[in-house]
Amino acid sequence: MSHAMGHVPDRERDRAVELVQQAYADGRLGPAELERRLELALTATASGELEPVVAGLADDEDEDDEVVRIASTGGLIKRVGDWHVPRRLRIDSEYGRVKLDLSQAHIPYPRIDIELRLAYGGATITLPAGASANADGVRIGWGRVTSKAAGRRCPGRLHVQIAGDLPYGSITIRTARR
Template structure:
């Protein structure tokens, strides 16, 4: 009988662990339940066994939408694990450098018809925007593409048919 961990894809296990830790951070689970679920997540031999660990935990997408006008988030704001931003004409400015981010990885979806976006990362963070489709616009990414252990990694997807996307890292 082998306890091979090979049956569950790493990213599924990682996601389960992340959701459990998040639920604990949000006050949805107590310390004992956190420990129990983490144990289950780490020892699950199949995706099937992993399922009940996170079945009741939300992995919700927080949506911010605007037609015109700016969407700005700056200073000390709570960044959700998954953020979806929809804007028709406005500019989007997300400054994560002083934000409260309880994860090592977040997903940001940008759906901007004509607007552009600027995303400022905290020092040491990395970003991957390969999943963004740019039409006539232009993308500039001055951040590291590879995640450093324990540092924030931002996965950016979506579409900017006409807008520009700028990703930069805050100066220390």
């Protein structure tokens, strides 16, 4: 069997592995089931083969509850200092600016997802030293994404996955100085 048959995007595979590891960490899967599902995830050659891997793990209703939404038409959405960062954060801002400083924040997760919907606004995200960020999931119109942070995850360090829509907006991602 050749591997050219199907291709699983890394993002989907990573998400599946992450869901399985999270379920194990939460005590919803035993070690044997963890092994079995990880093996399936890593050997899957088509997206459909990931379905049994995440079966019963990604409960969409639970996921929706966990997304923290912040919305604003204009003005500044600002989070700095010691704030509790949710696992999934969604920010909608039409004309405003967004300033998220994660460098002193309380982040109990190895990875967080930030979804930005900025029509004309701009966002600046400051990561803790050593953290990485991936903004490949951002759809850009006339806007732009500037990242000065590492793109590859480092084991044991925070990784921020950034997605969203920027018809005219812009995002700057930087890392805090130690």
